[in-house]
Amino acid sequence: MTISAIGTSPKRKEDRRFITGKGNYTDDINRAGQAYAYFLRSPHAHARILGIDSAAALAMPGVVAVLTGKELAEDGVGGLICGWMVHSKDGTPMKAGPHPALAQEKVRYAGDAVAVVIAETYAQAKDGAEAVMVDYDVLPAVVDAKAALDASAPLVHDEIPQNMVFDWELGNFKETVDAFANAAKVVSLDIYNNRLIPNPMEPRAALGEYDAGTGIHTLHTTSQNPHVARLVLSAFIGIAPEHKLRVIAPDVGGGFGSKIFIYAEETVCVWAARRVGRPVKWTSDRSEAFLSDAHGRDHHTHAALALDENAKILGLRVKTIANLGAYLSTFASSVPTYLYATLLSGQYNIPAIYAEVQGVYTHTAPVDAYRGAGRPEATYVIERLVEEAARQTGLDPVEFRRRNFIRSFPHQTPVIMAYDTGDYDASLTKALEIADYANFTARRATSEAKGRKRGIGFSTYIEACGIAPSAAVGSLGAGVGLWESAEVRVNPTGSVEVLTGSHSHGQGHETTFAQLVSSRLGIPIDNIEIVHGDTDKVQFGMGTYGSRSGAVGMSAIAKALDKVEAKAKKIAAHLMEAAAEDIEFKDGKFTVAGTDKSLAFPEVSLAAYVGHKFPTNEIEPGLKESAFYDPLNFTFPAGCHICELEVDPDTGVVTIEKFTAVDDFGVVINPMIVEGQVHGGIAQGIGQAMLENAVYNEDGQLLTGSYMDYTMPRASDLPSFTLGFTSTPCPSNPLGIKGCGEAGAIAAPPAIVNALTDALRIRDFTMPATPERVWRAANSARLAAE
Amino acid sequence: MTAVSMTVNGKAVTAEAEPRTLLVQYIREQIRLTGTHVGCDTSQCGACVVHVDGLAVKSCTVLAVQAEGANVLTIEGLASDGKLHAVQEAFREHHGLQCGFCTPGMIMTAVDMIRRHPGGLDEKTIRAELEGNICRCTGYHNIVKAIEAASQAMGQREAAE
Numbered sequence: 024m025t026i027s028a029i030g031t032s033p034k035r036k037e038d039r040r041f042i043t044g045k046g047n048y049t050d051d052i053n054r055a056g057q058a059y060a061y062f063l064r065s066p067h068a069h070a071r072i073l074g075i076d077s078a079a080a081l082a083m084p085g086v087v088a089v090l091t092g093k094e095l096a097e098d099g100v101g102g103l104i105c106g107w108m109v110h111s112k113d114g115t116p117m118k119a120g121p122h123p124a125l126a127q128e129k130v131r132y133a134g135d136a137v138a139v140v141i142a143e144t145y146a147q148a149k150d151g152a153e154a155v156m157v158d159y160d161v162l163p164a165v166v167d168a169k170a171a172l173d174a175s176a177p178l179v180h181d182e183i184p185q186n187m188v189f190d191w192e193l194g195n196f197k198e199t200v201d202a203f204a205n206a207a208k209v210v211s212l213d214i215y216n217n218r219l220i221p222n223p224m225e226p227r228a229a230l231g232e233y234d235a236g237t238g239i240h241t242l243h244t245t246s247q248n249p250h251v252a253r254l255v256l257s258a259f260i261g262i263a264p265e266h267k268l269r270v271i272a273p274d275v276g277g278g279f280g281s282k283i284f285i286y287a288e289e290t291v292c293v294w295a296a297r298r299v300g301r302p303v304k305w306t307s308d309r310s311e312a313f314l315s316d317a318h319g320r321d322h323h324t325h326a327a328l329a330l331d332e333n334a335k336i337l338g339l340r341v342k343t344i345a346n347l348g349a350y351l352s353t354f355a356s357s358v359p360t361y362l363y364a365t366l367l368s369g370q371y372n373i374p375a376i377y378a379e380v381q382g383v384y385t386h387t388a389p390v391d392a393y394r395g396a397g398r399p400e401a402t403y404v405i406e407r408l409v410e411e412a413a414r415q416t417g418l419d420p421v422e423f424r425r426r427n428f429i430r431s432f433p434h435q436t437p438v439i440m441a442y443d444t445g446d447y448d449a450s451l452t453k454a455l456e457i458a459d460y461a462n463f464t465a466r467r468a469t470s471e472a473k474g475r476k477r478g479i480g481f482s483t484y485i486e487a488c489g490i491a492p493s494a495a496v497g498s499l500g501a502g503v504g505l506w507e508s509a510e511v512r513v514n515p516t517g518s519v520e521v522l523t524g525s526h527s528h529g530q531g532h533e534t535t536f537a538q539l540v541s542s543r544l545g546i547p548i549d550n551i552e553i554v555h556g557d558t559d560k561v562q563f564g565m566g567t568y569g570s571r572s573g574a575v576g577m578s579a580i581a582k583a584l585d586k587v588e589a590k591a592k593k594i595a596a597h598l599m600e601a602a603a604e605d606i607e608f609k610d611g612k613f614t615v616a617g618t619d620k621s622l623a624f625p626e627v628s629l630a631a632y633v634g635h636k637f638p639t640n641e642i643e644p645g646l647k648e649s650a651f652y653d654p655l656n657f658t659f660p661a662g663c664h665i666c667e668l669e670v671d672p673d674t675g676v677v678t679i680e681k682f683t684a685v686d687d688f689g690v691v692i693n694p695m696i697v698e699g700q701v702h703g704g705i706a707q708g709i710g711q712a713m714l715e716n717a718v719y720n721e722d723g724q725l726l727t728g729s730y731m732d733y734t735m736p737r738a739s740d741l742p743s744f745t746l747g748f749t750s751t752p753c754p755s756n757p758l759g760i761k762g763c764g765e766a767g768a769i770a771a772p773p774a775i776v777n778a779l780t781d782a783l784r785i786r787d788f789t790m791p792a793t794p795e796r797v798w799r800a801a802n803s804a805r806l807a808a809e
Numbered sequence: 810m811t812a813v814s815m816t817v818n819g820k821a822v823t824a825e826a827e828p829r830t831l832l833v834q835y836i837r838e839q840i841r842l843t844g845t846h847v848g849c850d851t852s853q854c855g856a857c858v859v860h861v862d863g864l865a866v867k868s869c870t871v872l873a874v875q876a877e878g879a880n881v882l883t884i885e886g887l888a889s890d891g892k893l894h895a896v897q898e899a900f901r902e903h904h905g906l907q908c909g910f911c912t913p914g915m916i917m918t919a920v921d922m923i924r925r926h927p928g929g930l931d932e933k934t935i936r937a938e939l940e941g942n943i944c945r946c947t948g949y950h951n952i953v954k955a956i957e958a959a960s961q962a963m964g965q966r967e968a969a970e
Contacts, residue, residue, distance in 0.1 A: 034901055034902065034904075035901070035904065037909070038900070038901040038906060038909075039901070040909075041906055041909030041912050041913075042884075042893070042897040042900050042901055042906065042909075042912060042913075042916060043844070043884065043885065043887075043888055043893070043897065044842070044843070044844015044845070044883065044884035044885040044887075044913050045844065045885075046843075046844070046909050046910075048843075048846075048910065050843075050847075051837075051843035053841075146827065146829065222945055223908070223910075223945055224846075224848045224854065224856060224908065224910040224911045224943065224944065224945050224946075225846070225848070225908065225910040226847075226848070274908075274909065275908065276846075276908045276909065276910030276911075277907070277908040277910060277945050277946055279945070306847075308847075308849075308850045309848065309849040309850045309851065309854075310850055528908055529907035529908030529909070529946050530907070531907070695904050696904065698904075699904050699907060699946075699947060699950075699951060702947055702948035702949075702950040702951065703907065703945070703946045703947055703948045704948075705948055706945075706947075706948030706949065706950075707945075707948075729849070729850070729851045729853075730849050730851050730853035730854060730943070731851050731853065735853075735943050735945070736948075737939065737940060737943060737949075738935070738936040738937075738939035738940070738942075738944075738949040738952070738953065739936040739937050739939070739940060741936075741948060741949055741950075743932065743950055743953065744948065744950055767948075
């Protein structure tokens with residue numbers, strides 16, 4: 024019998040269906056009698072809707088219905104919500120405009136859904152949409168967050184002055200002002216953190232069904248958190264009572280945050296299915312995904328670091344203007360506030376930090392969590408500043424960091440977070456060895472001799488994962504506590520089902536969660552089924568984002584396993600006529616201590632269901648336990664990424680020569696899967712730093728609306744990565760797990776820009792480092808002279 | 810609507826298609842083989858790669874009617890007699906997939922790539938050859954390793970035969 028221990032890399036259980044084309048994604052599911060939905064979207068960024076004429080569309084072949092915001096309102100379907108309340112400095116709650124699933128009166132970004140056409144085929148729905156006549160009164164638009172704050176800027180929501188959703192602060196203002204007053208040196212940067220479009224390879228999709236006999240609605244959808252979708256659709260949007268709504272997220276083809284949110288289209292499909300009395304299916308095409316999936320990042324920041332005469336950091340002051348788009352998406356308000364400013368201390372001992380963030384409406388797609396969600400933006404600010412501070416003080420960037428590292432734990436930062444454990448010097452030292460920093464100067468000289476410019480850049484990042492302790496996030500404005508649930512069902516034959524509130528959309532939970540059960544119960548992973556993603560099967564859960572599945576989801580499973588083991592010991596004790604406290608459980612065997620009497624796990628599980636004469640006041644039949652786990656703290660993965668690159672000043676082409684990542688994720692369940700997560704994160708980080716950029720023109724048209732215009736990282740854009748690990752187990756959860764999903768996306772962008780500015784010996788560079796921009800930077804002196 | 814006939818995974822099939830129906834739509838919706846995926850609408854992502862008469866093509870750039878009479882191989886037809894193809898095995902062995910959505914197209918591209926490079930494949934060539942396939946999960950690191958390993962395994966297998 025093979026046990027798959029924690030820390031080993033069994034091959035993934037889920038792979039077989041994916042490599043043979045037997046995956047079951049939402050668009051693969053079809054229902055008898057299903058109709059197809061196509062959303063008619065606003066071509067304008069800002070306009071008043073004077074009228075919608077559906078008559079011609081309704082006469083088109085195959086068109087079943089054309090529904091608009093009017094019908095939505097008639098049926099009492101509520102607007103989409105933002106689930107995290109943020110208060111401004113003056114104590115007033117954030118100002119959120121209404122967000123109807125189909126536009127009412129006004130459209131507020133190019134891509135805003137105006138009507139849905141439902142037809143017999145997808146092509147007929149699309150043809151029908153062409154025939155819907157919408158009379159628009161086009162209004163001026165604003166797409167840049169800084170410009171949107173201007174008194175003369177057009178208003179996205181008429182009732183919200185200056186387009187300002189909140190003007191928020193965090194940290195110790197007075198201490199920070201004093202720190203800057205006493206500083207020997209102040210280093211500052213103006214930063215634009217470029218807007219990104221998440222682009223999971225599976226576009227969003229929804230299949231809504233309604234059973235008129237039972238009144239039950241079923242929604243198959245591409246969600247990272249189906250239970251939260253059900254709760255929001257039911258309690259806030261009012262689609263159906265919670266017990267009459269089943270949400271299923273089957274195989275989901277990547278998410279990266281963008282499939283957390285409860286969107287208009289999914290909402291409309293389940294409502295429309297009831298309204299037209301047929302299953303209604305919608306699958307986004309990629310162009311729609313570009314327009315309507317929540318985007319990420321888009322921060323303008325001014326940041327300054329105060330240093331004493333020994334290059335020790337005295338204080339950090341940050342002012343950020345965050346673009347939130349035209350509506351507040353589900354977690355939009357938390358991303359540039361509590362998920363951002365709380366991480367500004369990085370790995371450094373900074374006595375005083377003060378951050379101000381203005382959240383701003385613009386006529387662009389909503390902006391919400393994308394891989395890292397606030398933490399990449401924070402890390403970019405502090406890691407760029409630290410590198411610049413090292414340069415201005417004449418210190419090696421490694422030495423500057425070492426001088427300022429936090430070295431004792433727990434460490435309370437001035438921005439809420441209390442780091443529980445870490446060893447930042449260990450990951451830095453290991454990364455320096457792998458990157459062969461000692462010989463960098465020689466490599467630079469070799470490049471120079473070829474007419475190339477070589478640079479090296481560091482990023483010693485920290486992340487907060489495992490969102491989140493309910494007490495903490497509740498007091499910070501979250502609408503729900505972010506615990507996780509698990510149920511472990513042992514079958515009579517000793518095989519096991521685990522029902523988890525986590526959701527896997529590429530992370531490999533079917534394997535890693537099974538490893539935990541295998542190592543605890545001594546049964547092979549093939550005898551363990553991980554069940555997730557169906558609100559009818561799984562008890563309430565919070566889903567997967569922010570690397571919470573290991574630290575929170577698996578901790579819930581561990582807790583349920585504790586209960587299973589305790590009960591199984593009682594049953595074993597009864598069967599072997601011993602005291603429960605004398606039973607030892609190891610390698611799948613229950614033994615009476617000090618004897619050779621033992622029972623195998625399946626013998627005990629069988630007895631649990633078929634056993635007779637249990638002392639019923641002590642033992643109930645069955646072997647099934649559930650647990651809810653509310654974490655004690657966030658977890659704090661950290662590490663050091665180093666980028667070494669070469670620039671060809673004649674073409675502006677940047678080549679990453681070596682990318683080194685050393686991460687401390689605490690206890691690692693499956694190193695193969697964790698390495699894969701790091702690879703993918705780095706690729707998205709390199710994407711942000713070198714390739715990707717979402718651009719709207721001043722009229723609010725998305726110029727980067729397809730793979731022809733938005734540069735997705737391709738195989739030839741990326742190097743192979745060199746990884747290493749250090750480990751300080753997390754003391755805040757029973758498994759010692761910290762989380763690994765976002766590390767690469769957080770750490771890579773500042774490492775790359777630090778390397779690029781080192782190579783070109785320039786102060787700053789705005790991402791992405793496309794050849795044209797790099798060529799201009801490399802030839803700035805020449806360009807200025809001309 | 811016209812009846813369009815072809816051979817898919819060794820089986821003769823006939824189904825209705827509009828003149829504008831894409832081969833990928835025909836395969837997914839008419840033949841109900843949903844392993845071939847649609848990840849974009851500009852023929853960039855490669856999630857829809859199948860083999861038509863032995864050549865890897867993006868089935869979103871071919872009309873179903875153009876494939877009349879053709880011999881089409883999809884991801885579902887790659888394993889034979891329940892035995893995985895060497896490329897499928899290599900993707901699993903080297904963790905060359907995460908969410909699995911781009912995987913069928915990646916594997917079909919890789920099979921074709923290896924066939925076109927009987928002398929073997931190095932990292933640089935593999936990365937260049939993957940130009941038409943986008944993956945958002947893996948950073949390509951393990952996909953490249955998987956294709957390299959499959960290329961070697963297939964070379965050795967052929968040498969042994």
